[in-house]
Amino acid sequence: MGNSENTEKPDGGVERAATAQAQMRKGVLELCILSILSQGDAYPTEIIDKLKDTKLVVVEGTLYPLLTRLKNTGLLGYRWEESTSGPPRKYYKLTEIGAQYLKELQLSWGELVEAVNKTIEKGKNNI
Amino acid sequence: MGNSENTEKPDGGVERAATAQAQMRKGVLELCILSILSQGDAYPTEIIDKLKDTKLVVVEGTLYPLLTRLKNTGLLGYRWEESTSGPPRKYYKLTEIGAQYLKELQLSWGELVEAVNKTIEKGKNNI
DNA sequence: TTTTAGTACCTTGTGTTACATAGTACTAAA
DNA sequence: TTTAGTACTATGTAACACAAGGTACTAAAA
Secondary structure: OOOOOOOOOOOOOHHHHHHHHHHHHHHHHHHHHHHHHHOOOEOHHHHHHHHHHOOOOOOHHHHHHHHHHHHHOOOEEEEEEOOOOOOOEEEEEEOHHHHHHHHHHHHHHHHHHHHHHHHHHHHHOOO | OOOOOOOOOOOOHHHHHHHHHHHHHHHHHHHHHHHHHHOOOEOHHHHHHHHHHOOOOOOHHHHHHHHHHHHHOOOEEEEEEOOOOOOOEEEEEEOHHHHHHHHHHHHHHHHHHHHHHHHHHHHHOOO
16 A cells, blocks of 8 residues: 655656755845845844745744844844834844845846856757 | 854955855756756766856765765666776766656746846845 | 776765744733 | 734754765776
């Protein structure tokens, strides 16, 4: 019965794509968070919501350590702000260094997209 | 990175970009390797060279485990082939499942690029 | 024959990172 | 006082890329 080795589906590729899709997202998380903060200060829950809008689903356990890391390296600062609907919010803000770093990241992103697309295009001729 | 002291450089962002750049590349490695193999069978050293052409530098220690993983999940197959200039080469080949999976990955990639670019564009208005 | 150089594949250990999970704390309303 | 909603924090785990070192095969030089 249970040759349930790998829960294979008729087209076994589909559910694997989710894994690799997640893989691809990882690398650009930092870029997206900095981009969002360049639009204005925001607190974590707000950032998560904005990422959802662009199909990049991220959970707290991922975001908080990342924000702390970015803060510790001087790319972000933060301030506390009262809220009328719960505990105080930690608003993060892009520093000057962070803004400069963001520009570099955007450049790298553009180069990566170009490189990958070039590789993909070559392949498409032979499928 | 616990910089308790001041390891900071005048333009602290620059060398951090290399790290995050590497981060971003990680997610697309699988996509690129499958794309390359869709152009025809290839052995590891050959794949590394082709990746270099598109600015995606990868080393053996990264590629070999990845190829083995892709093989074990049925996305790749391989055959040995003699060489006149050294040891035999292990030619990897995209399987049918692998080809289908590649198409899905390419789709995911396109969606990701669009999502990230949308986020970046919003930010650029406010810098 | 032995040595050297070049090519190619493989393995192990390490550090980073995203995520799942669980926990703490504050506010407002029932 | 309890409950629900919001928000931030901490801990443990698994995956992954990479550095570094190792094995093995061929051909040509000594």
